[in-house]
Amino acid sequence: MKLKSYLKERMSVGLWRAARDLRRELMIQKLHRKGRRSARKYADAKSLKLNIGCGENLKPGWVNVDLVKGVDLTLDMREAIPLSDGSAKTIYSEHFFEHLDYPTDAMRFLRECFRILEPHGIFSVGVPDTRWPLRDYGDNGDGGYFGATETHWRHPDWCKTKIEHINYHFRQDGEHRFAWDFETMEQALRNTGFVEIRQRPYRPEIDTETRALGTLYVDALRPPL
Secondary structure (H helix, E strand, O other), X not given: OHHHHHHXXXXXXXXXXXXXXXXXXXXXXXXXXXXXXXXXXXXXXXXXXXXXXXXXXXXXXXXXXEOOOOOOXXXXXXXXXXXXXXXXXXXEEEOXXXXXXXXXXXHHHHHHHHHHEEEEEEEEEEEEEOHHHHXXXXXXXXXXXXXXXXXXXXXXXXXXXXXHHHHHHHHOOOOOOOOEOHHHHHHHHHHHOOEXXXXXXXXXXXXXXXXXXXXXXXXXXXXXX
């Protein structure tokens, strides 16, 4: 801690942030290499169910993927997924996709998911629904979004004005990289090759209860060969 304080005092703000980001990327690379080694056990697997960007929401019977402790595979989803073509029947991702830069990393991730899904395989994604806060902003807060930031999600105390809440929705302290609506999600999935793209309601048997409000859930199908 003393060394950290010493370096921070002597670095410019920009250099300190760059050093912090470099340290984070080196840690991610180390975890990804470990995950690639662990993925060898699935080399001949078929009909996998992948729970990508799961955090602490582990699903029994699924291959849980993230860069945290306790998961089955620690993988960086900006990289190629070390699984065989057509090895998964379902890929599920809830409140992860918005953490990828669009279009570069996001579209690469979708192409990888398409590759490893078997024909008729399902891609199911949940992201913060950006249409709601923007419509509510235009309606002067009558749509309930800004009330929910105080009672449901508890945005940080510095969020006082509506535009501060909007900015937090978009950025989440720099963790969010892109804001999604159904039109853009449908376009991205269709451009990847997915079909039967549809918005769906919250499903308690698979989705996280605390994310039922304010999440855009979309299912898509990999077509037959």
